[in-house]
Structures are given as structure tokens and as C-alpha cells.
Amino acid sequence: xxxxxxxxxxxxxxxxxxxxxxxxxxxxxxxxxxxxxxxxxxxxxxxxxxxxxxxxxxxxxxxxxxxxxxxxxxxxxxxxxxxxxxxxxxxxxxxxxxxxxxxxxxxxxxxxxxxxxxxxxxxxxxxxxxxxxxxxxxxxxxxxxxxxxxxxxxxxxxxxxxxxxxxxxxxxxxxxxxxxxxxxxxxxxxxxxxxxxxxxxxxxxxxxxxxxxxxxxxxxxxxxxxxxxxxxxxxxxxxx
Amino acid sequence: xxxxxxxxxxxxxxxxxxxxxxxxxxxxxxxxxxxxxxxxxxxxxxxxxxxxxxxxxxxxxxxxxxxxxxxxxxxxxxxxxxxxxxxxxxxxxxxxxxxxxxxxxxxxxxxxxxxxxxxxxxxxxxxxxxxxxxxxxxxxxxxxxxxxxxxxxxxxxxxxxxxxxxxxxxxxxxxxxxxxxxxxxxxxxxxxxxxxxxxxxxxxxxxxxxxxxxxxxxxxxxxxxxxxxxxxxxxxxxxx
DNA sequence: CGTGTCGTTGAGGCCTGTCAACCTACGTGG
DNA sequence: CCACGTAGGTTGACAGGCCTCAACGACACG
Numbered sequence: 001x002x003x004x005x006x007x008x009x010x011x012x013x014x015x016x017x018x019x020x021x022x023x024x025x026x027x028x029x030x031x032x033x034x035x036x037x038x039x040x041x042x043x044x045x046x047x048x049x050x051x052x053x054x055x056x057x058x059x060x061x062x063x064x065x066x067x068x069x070x071x072x073x074x075x076x077x078x079x080x081x082x083x084x085x086x087x088x089x090x091x092x093x094x095x096x097x098x099x100x101x102x103x104x105x106x107x108x109x110x111x112x113x114x115x116x117x118x119x120x121x122x123x124x125x126x127x128x129x130x131x132x133x134x135x136x137x138x139x140x141x142x143x144x145x146x147x148x149x150x151x152x153x154x155x156x157x158x159x160x161x162x163x164x165x166x167x168x169x170x171x172x173x174x175x176x177x178x179x180x181x182x183x184x185x186x187x188x189x190x191x192x193x194x195x196x197x198x199x200x201x202x203x204x205x206x207x208x209x210x211x212x213x214x215x216x217x218x219x220x221x222x223x224x225x226x227x228x229x230x231x232x233x234x235x236x237x238x239x240x
Numbered sequence: 241x242x243x244x245x246x247x248x249x250x251x252x253x254x255x256x257x258x259x260x261x262x263x264x265x266x267x268x269x270x271x272x273x274x275x276x277x278x279x280x281x282x283x284x285x286x287x288x289x290x291x292x293x294x295x296x297x298x299x300x301x302x303x304x305x306x307x308x309x310x311x312x313x314x315x316x317x318x319x320x321x322x323x324x325x326x327x328x329x330x331x332x333x334x335x336x337x338x339x340x341x342x343x344x345x346x347x348x349x350x351x352x353x354x355x356x357x358x359x360x361x362x363x364x365x366x367x368x369x370x371x372x373x374x375x376x377x378x379x380x381x382x383x384x385x386x387x388x389x390x391x392x393x394x395x396x397x398x399x400x401x402x403x404x405x406x407x408x409x410x411x412x413x414x415x416x417x418x419x420x421x422x423x424x425x426x427x428x429x430x431x432x433x434x435x436x437x438x439x440x441x442x443x444x445x446x447x448x449x450x451x452x453x454x455x456x457x458x459x460x461x462x463x464x465x466x467x468x469x470x471x472x473x474x475x476x477x478x479x480x
Numbered sequence: 481c482g483t484g485t486c487g488t489t490g491a492g493g494c495c496t497g498t499c500a501a502c503c504t505a506c507g508t509g510g
Numbered sequence: 511c512c513a514c515g516t517a518g519g520t521t522g523a524c525a526g527g528c529c530t531c532a533a534c535g536a537c538a539c540g
Contacts, residue, residue, distance in 0.1 A: 073391030074479040081394035083387035100384040103391075103480050132372065139379045144340040146386035147323035151313030151343075153393040154321035154438030158528070190487065198394030203528055205488060221487065221536075239314040240343050398496070430519070443496055445520060461504075461519065481540100488535075495528085503520070510513085 012036055013065045014115060016089030019177050024137035031131060040115035045069075051106040054093045059119035062092040067112025068187050071097060071104050072195065080107070082196035084146065085169065089176055094119075095135060096142030109192060148238075153198060156237050158207050161197040163216070164236035170226050186224045211235075252276055253305045254355060256329030259417050264377035271371060280355035285309075291346040294333045299359035302332040307352025308427050311337060311344050312435065320347070322436035324386065325409065329416055335375060336382030349432060388478075393438060396477050398447050401437040403456070404476035410466050426464045451475075 018035055021027055042065065045051070054062050069086040083104065084097065091097050092106060092114060099105060126135055145168075152164035170182040179186075190208065194201040208224070211217040216232055219225035226232060233240070258275055261267055267275075282305065285291070294302050309326040323344065324337065331337050332346060332354060339345060366375055385408075392404035410422040419426075430448065434441040448464070451457040456472055459465035466472060473480070 071387065073388065073395065075395040076474075076477050076479050079395055081391045083390045095380065096383060098380050098384060100388055103478060104384075104387065136376065136379065139376065139383060140335065140338050143336060143379060143383045143386055144338060144344075146383055146390060147311065147344065148313065148340055150323045150386060150389050150393065151321045153390065154436075155313065155315040155319055189485095196394075200529060201487085202489090202530085206528095209488080222485095234316075237316050238343060239316050429517095440497055441519085442498080442521090446496095449520080462517095483539085485538085486536085489533085491531090493528105493530080495526105497527090498525080499523090501521085503518100505517090505519100507516085508514085510511100 013042075013113075014038060014040070014063065016065070016087075016176065016178070017063050018089075020089035021131075021134050021138070023175065024141065025130060025134040027134070028130065031125070031128070034125060038115075038117050038121065040117045043114045043116055045108040045112045045114065047108055047110055049108040051108070052099075052102070054106070055116075056093070056119075060116040061094050061119050061122045063115045063117060064088050064090050064092055065113040065115050067108070068110040069106055069108045069112050070192070070196075071099055072107050073100075073104055080195050081198060082107075082192065084142075084149075085109075085196070087172065087176060087178060096139045109189075110187060151238060152236065158197070158199050158203055159210070160235060160237040161199065162193060162204065162207050162211070163232045164238065165193060165196055166217075166224075166226060167229065167232045167236055170229065182226055182229050183218075184225070185219065186226070188224055189222070253282075253353075254278060254280070254303065256305070256327075256416065256418070257303050258329075260329035261371075261374050261378070263415065264381065265370060265374040267374070268370065271365070271368070274365060278355075278357050278361065280357045283354050283356055285348045285352045285354065287348055287350055289348040291348070292339075292342075294346070295356075296333070296359075300356040301334055301359050301362045303355045303357060304328050304330050304332055305353040305355050307348070308350040309346055309348050309352050310432070310436070311339055312347050313340075313344055320435050321438060322347075322432065324382075324389075325349075325436070327412065327416060327418060336379045349429075350427060391478060392476065398437070398439050398443055399450070400475060400477040401439065402433060402444065402447050402451070403472045404478065405433060405436055406457075406464075406466060407469065407472045407476055410469070422466050422469050423458075424465070425459065426466070428464055429462070 014035055018027065018032055054060070064086055066088050069092070070082045071084050071086065072080045072082045074080055086092055086097060086106070093099065126132055148168070152161055156164060166186070169188065170186060173179045173186070174182050190204050191201050194204040197204070208217060216228045216235065217225065218227040254275055258267065258272055294300070304326055306328050309332070310322045311324050311326065312320045312322045314320055326332055326337060326346070333339065366372055388408070392401055396404060406426070409428065410426060413419045413426070414422050430444050431441050434444040437444070448457060456468045456475065457465065458467040
């Protein structure tokens, strides 16, 4: 029997986008084909690049194809706060991840490829009622996810914040078909976790060591794996 | 000369909604009239009520008409994190403020009136292309605002977090026409600020006293006023 | 083998939380 | 008119979680 992923992956590099959109509504075969066949310009970015303005001449919608990036806000003193991670299939300059005016930028956390799709094409696609509903649900969901993060930052101590971040990140990766199981290695460095939780890398290191001793996390050194999703969720300390 | 507000206020109780929508696109006279004339059921809520499910039989869109409320997430131990404030004109159960499944609720912070508009009517309104764009911009903006809050919580210390919150709150109140100037008294108690910034009410009290000594805030006791918006913004510590 | 990246560990200090008491303003009822 | 209760704000003493600074280790790569 051919696994489900195979049929999706046959759609090509934009299949992560199809998977993502499919989470928010039933896509018609026509929509799936249209997206799968979209013409786009591939653009590659290197690690540690910060992008404040994506080229929009001609007007383009950027979709991440592979890699890892994030949106972040900077403090006056240069520190960085990651406000959301960007995964393959995520929009990078519109809809749920439209950077805030001049204060938010895109940081590339691992070698990343983006697909620049002419905005006109995409706007046309969004004209269909079902696709419009899907996009609206997408953005609404992003708002809700951001508010959950606000909850975690406000309510949790260091241990709780880290637990929440890892739980949500792994959950998202699985749902989006980017890893097979939540116990697979996560592509996060301790610095990323620090910048996303508002903690220092030193303290993140200590907390991760503690979570490993508690058998909530596994892996050594640079390999970060979740051992106990249920435990992680309860440590996050939110009343779900 | 008749001030602008007068013409808007003539639209009746739903004028805050018209003002809000107008921030995200040019509304046609027809749209304004339609919204101003919407039939709705008024529902009043008392302070300290927590609403986990708004009645949706029949399906309704809830719009706040007057008062003050917030969305909040609870910790396992019962503490509350305010994830966003709800002001007159805000949707309360759809679009930019759709509560997250079972984990988020609406807390009434001051006597509040909501307008329950039949969902069908509203869905019909959103069918027009321009209004659809307005709604999409609304939700996108809410996502961006939430991410800005994440930035403040992650980057700022107590002083910075409070400064950010008050700056954004006052700014929003002014833009929405709910107060005349950012130096007008704000309808926030110190407890609200504590729950929105993830601090304790005791520490919020000390920080507010400090900001008053620094002439950034004014007012005594229960009266909270901003004296210096520019100073507040720079204290927030975000690279704008 | 030098260099850079990322993780790890220790010592010390500050920011913020916790606990507790008290104060003012205001409304209610005898 | 006063006793009382409640809501919200204010202040002090103390503890602890997290930050800062610093050094070192493991590993990849040219």
C-alpha cells in the first residue's frame, strides 16, 4: 500500500503548502492541482541572514519550500525575540506571517529555499469561496496560536515556557508532515529556544539538562529529542 | 463645521465597529449604512464574569458595543494571562478575536454590552470583495499585534512591558475614537496590567509609582493617565 | 592545526515574586 | 451618623529564579 505522503509529495516542492492549506478546509482536486503546478522562482537564503524586505517587484507571494526561519522583533539593544517560526509551507510575507511594518524581520535559521509566486496568480486562486474561507481560517488560526504563545510567556517560568515551545513546535511539525513522530530530532538550537522564550541561552541550557534528567527530553549535545509529549504538555502549565 | 465624529456617531451603537473597519479599508456608504442599520440583540454582562462559550443558537457574531473585556488563558494553578483586550467595536467570537478552542475565555473587566448579530447577515456582508479584503486585513493586523506583544513580553523587563502595554492600549483607544487624547484617563486597573504583562500586582504597583515619579505617567491612586507618550514608547525598548 | 559554532558549567548579583499588613474611597445598612 | 465590608492601591521584608560574566569542552571544517 502506498503511504499517504507519497501522493502528496508527488505534487512537488509546493506540497508543504498544500498540506498546510488542507488543515483548514477541504481542498478541491482542482485547487490542489493548481497549487502543485504553480510557476515560481526559487530563491535560496543562507543561515544568519536577516531579511527586512522581500523583493516585491514584481509583486510576489513568498512560500517557504524547505529550511527553517523565523519572524523576530529586535530590542533597542539588539537582542532578538522570535515571534514565530516559519516552516516549509508557510507564507512569509502575507496572510498569517505578514511582517509588522518596519519592526519585524525574517531571520534565516537554516539554509532555506523560498518560492516566489506572482501575487496575481495567488490572488486569483483566493477568489474562490472555499479557498477564501481556507485563507481566512489560516490567518485566524495564526492569531490564536500567537495568543497561546502570549499565554505561555506570561504564565510560565523558564521550564514551562520551554516545555510549551517544544510541545507546540513538535506538534506543528508532525501535523504538517515535516517529521514523522514528535519524538524525532527537532531542528532547533538552544539559541533559538532562548530567543523564542525570552530567556538566555545559558539558562535554557540548564533547563534542558534538567528536562533530560527528568526523562522528558532525550538526545545529547546538539541533538534535541522529545521523550514524553504528555509530560511536556503538563509542564507547560496551561489549562488546556 | 461638524466634526467627523458626529457623522460617525449618528450611525448608532454599532459606530465603533464602523470606525474599526474603516481603519482597514475604505468602506462604501452602502456598507456603512448596512452596518449602522444592523438588527441585533443587546446582551449585558457584569464585571468579573468569565464567558467560555457565547451562545450561538441561533448562530451569532458578537460585537462589543460598550465596556471593557479581554481574552485570557488560564494556568493550571488558576492564574490568568490576558492575551488581548476587547474594546467597543471588537468582534468577540470570530475573525480577529476567535477564542482558542477550550483554553481561552472572555473575561468582562467592566460592565459591558454586546450586540449579537445573526451570523448569516454578517456573512452576506463579508461576501463583497472590498469588505472581504477589510476583514482579511483586520485579522492579519490582529496577528501582527499579537506578535508585537510577544516581542514585548520576551524582550522587556517589568518597566518595559508595562510601558509597551500602556502605549499600545492608549494608541488603540485613540485611533478607535474611544478616548480623545492619549493623555486621557485609561480604564485599566493595576490588576489588569499585571495579568496582561505576566507580572504581579505588587510589582506593577511599584513600577507605576516609578513611572509617575519619572513624569511618564500621571494621575493618583485609581486614576491612570499617560503624561509622556514619547517617553513611554522609548521605555518599551523595542526597535520600532 | 587553527578557527568558529554550539553546548556546558560555575560564581555572584539583581530583578521580581511572595507574604503580610495597612490605607483610602465608597457603598450599605442599622 | 456611624459601623462594617469590599475593592483597589501602597509599602516593607525576604527569598529565589534568572541574568551576567567568564571559562572551558566537543566537534566540524578548511
